[in-house]
Amino acid sequence: xxxxxxxxxxxxxxxxxxxxxxxxxxxxxxxxxxxxxxxxxxxxxxxxxxxxxxxxxxxxxxxxxxxxxxxxxxxxxxxxxxxxxxxxxxxxxxxxxxxxxxxxxxxxxxxxxxxxxxxxxxxxxxxxxxxxxxxxxxxxxxxxxxxxxxxxxxxxxxxxxxxxxxxxxxxxxxxxxxxxxxxxxxxxxxxxxxxxxxxxxxxxxxxxxxxxxxxxxxxxxxxxxxxxxxxxxxxxxxxxxxxxxxxxxxxxxxxxxxxxxxxxxxxxxxxxxxxxxxxxxxxxxxxxxxxxxxxxxxxxxxxxxxxxxxxxxxxxxxxxxxxxxxxxxxxxxxxxxxxxxxxxxxxxxxxxxxxxxxxxxxxxxxxxxxxxxxxxxxxxxxxxxxxxxxxxxxxxxxxxxxxxxxxxxxx
Numbered sequence: 001x002x003x004x005x006x007x008x009x010x011x012x013x014x015x016x017x018x019x020x021x022x023x024x025x026x027x028x029x030x031x032x033x034x035x036x037x038x039x040x041x042x043x044x045x046x047x048x049x050x051x052x053x054x055x056x057x058x059x060x061x062x063x064x065x066x067x068x069x070x071x072x073x074x075x076x077x078x079x080x081x082x083x084x085x086x087x088x089x090x091x092x093x094x095x096x097x098x099x100x101x102x103x104x105x106x107x108x109x110x111x112x113x114x115x116x117x118x119x120x121x122x123x124x125x126x127x128x129x130x131x132x133x134x135x136x137x138x139x140x141x142x143x144x145x146x147x148x149x150x151x152x153x154x155x156x157x158x159x160x161x162x163x164x165x166x167x168x169x170x171x172x173x174x175x176x177x178x179x180x181x182x183x184x185x186x187x188x189x190x191x192x193x194x195x196x197x198x199x200x201x202x203x204x205x206x207x208x209x210x211x212x213x214x215x216x217x218x219x220x221x222x223x224x225x226x227x228x229x230x231x232x233x234x235x236x237x238x239x240x241x242x243x244x245x246x247x248x249x250x251x252x253x254x255x256x257x258x259x260x261x262x263x264x265x266x267x268x269x270x271x272x273x274x275x276x277x278x279x280x281x282x283x284x285x286x287x288x289x290x291x292x293x294x295x296x297x298x299x300x301x302x303x304x305x306x307x308x309x310x311x312x313x314x315x316x317x318x319x320x321x322x323x324x325x326x327x328x329x330x331x332x333x334x335x336x337x338x339x340x341x342x343x344x345x346x347x348x349x350x351x352x353x354x355x356x357x358x359x360x361x362x363x364x365x366x367x368x369x370x371x372x373x374x375x376x377x378x379x380x381x382x383x384x385x386x387x388x389x390x391x392x393x394x395x396x397x398x399x400x401x402x403x404x405x406x407x408x409x410x411x
Contacts, residue, residue, distance in 0.1 A: 006053055008190040012197060013049035016042045019201035023053040026205060030212060035121075037081030038204050044074040045197070068121045069101050075128035076202070082132035082155070085148065085207065086139060094131070097124045115169055118185075122166035129159030147210045151203040158196050165189065222225065223297040225275055228283035234296030238306050238356055252354075254364040255305040257281075257322070259342040260375040265338065274301075277340060280329040288322050310313055312380075313346040319344045319378025327376065339374035343376050344366060 020042035027035035048070030054063050076097060082092040104120060124247040136152030141219065165185050221233035229237065245252045259265065259277055278301060285295045285305055294306040310318075321343055330338035345367025347359050366381035 005187065008194060009049050011052050012190070012193055013046050013053075015194065015197045015201070016045040016049060019197065019204075019331050020046060022201070023343060026208065028137055028207060032085075032212075034081040034085035035158060035204070035208055036076050037084060041074040042083065042197075042201065043069050045324050048074065054285060065104070065117060066104060069098075072097060072101055072121060072124045072128070075125050075132070078155070079128045079132040079135070081204075082135040082152075085211075086135045088135060090131075091277075094128075097128065100124065122162045122169065126162035129155045135157055146209040147203050151200070151207050154196060154199045154203060158192075158200075161192055170327045178290055204387050223282075226279050226297050228282045228286070228303065229294060229296035231296065231298050233358075234294055234298070234304060234306075237294050241308060243307060250309045251312060251347060252349045252359070253307040253312065253381050254359045254363045255307070255315075255319070255344055255346050255378075256349075256360070256367045257285075257303050257305075258367070259301040260343055260371075262342045265340065269338065273338075277329075277338075281326055281342060284322055284325045284329065288318065288325070312350065315346050315348070315380060316378060319346060321364060323376055324376065330341045343370040343375045344378040345370055346378055346380045355380035 020039050023035050023039035023042065026032075027039060048067045051062070051067040051070070052064075077092065078088045079094065100120065101124065122256045133152045133155035136148050136155065139148045139152070167187075168185060200208065203329060219378045221229055223230045242252060244250075259281060262274065265277060278391075280298070281301075281303060282295065282297060285303060289295065289305055289307060292308055294304075294383070298304050322344065326342045327340060330340035345363045345365065347362035347366055349359055362381040369381075370377050370379035
């Protein structure tokens with residue numbers, strides 16, 4: 001049995017009220033601006049739906065014109081929320097859609113006035129929905145492709161529905177009267193509105209929560225000073241990466257590097273300067289290697305880079321480029337020209353079959369060799385690939401530090 005228009009409007013109002021309250025509560029916890037805009041949009045629908053229920057032939061201005069105008073306002077708020085979520089600003093020119101609606105007050109109240117209002121209302125809702133869709137679908141180029149893009153598709157479908165509706169309003173029998181909710185298009189709009197409301201509310205909440213989860217995960221994986229992966233994340237991702245390289249038969253290269261005479265820099269110029277050096281080195285490492293490489297700060301001034309598919313003969317040139325760029329960065333630290341350098345130890349596994357502890361051990365020995373030969377260079381460990389047991393991870397680093405400390409040539 002078909003549901004009457006008033007009942008559908010009350011359902012629309014109830015759903016919008018719940019959505020507005022849930023999104024507002026989430027905004028109070030997360031302080032995400034897009035949630036505030038979206039909550040305000042649903043709150044506007046609550047008011048508009050309540051007013052629509054009261055419409056009579058003598059109340060066109062208040063309960064038809066203003067009520068439908070609030071639907072346009074709600075979609076403007078949705079578009080602003082989509083812009084905020086996408087990290088964009090909705091230009092002020094978009095407020096002009098409201099001026100178009102206000103301009104209709106000057107029209108002659110002829111017999112086709114409700115159709116004219118329906119046409120303009122549908123066109124404006126369509127334009128704003130398509131704008132929100134374009135903002136959210138632009139996130140396909142980023143890593144946030146799940147719920148945000150689904151939300152964009154809902155806005156896209158909603159906008160296309162209203163665009164089609166605006167083109168069919170003057171066809172006989174499809175749009176009869178806004179006052180009495182007569183006509184196929186009006187009833188279809190009420191049904192579509194309920195479905196879209198539920199979908200929008202769920203996906204808005206899911207998109208924001210998914211982004212927050214990704215941010216929390218990123219914070220747990222990243223070193224707070226340099227933005228590089230921390231040791232735990234590096235070891236987990238390295239294990240997975242090595243497994244993929246092994247199946248593909250790809251070469252794997254591990255670079256270990258640290259800042260030469262880092263303790264002397266800290267003692268002579270302060271820990272803030274030392275921190276800036278570490279951040280500079282992390283940035284140089286990230287910029288110098290392919291996007292699929294893993295860059296991590298293992299602790300102190302120690303960094304690791306794991307490269308997949310890079311031919312071993314390309315490592316010396318890569319190491320020299322990193323050393324050169326880091327030496328130049330000393331002039332940009334605290335406005336001083338610091339004689340800074342980095343030493344790099346590299347080890348390769350040609351078929352990706354070597355266990356990670358062995359690769360670390362070999363790269364560590366290469367790093368010690370670079371220090372012994374005068375620093376500010378890359379040294380390659382060319383030992384054959386091995387399997388089986390190996391010394392504990394970073395054991396060679398501990399031994400090297402002890403030797404270097406005895407000789408008072410701090411790394």
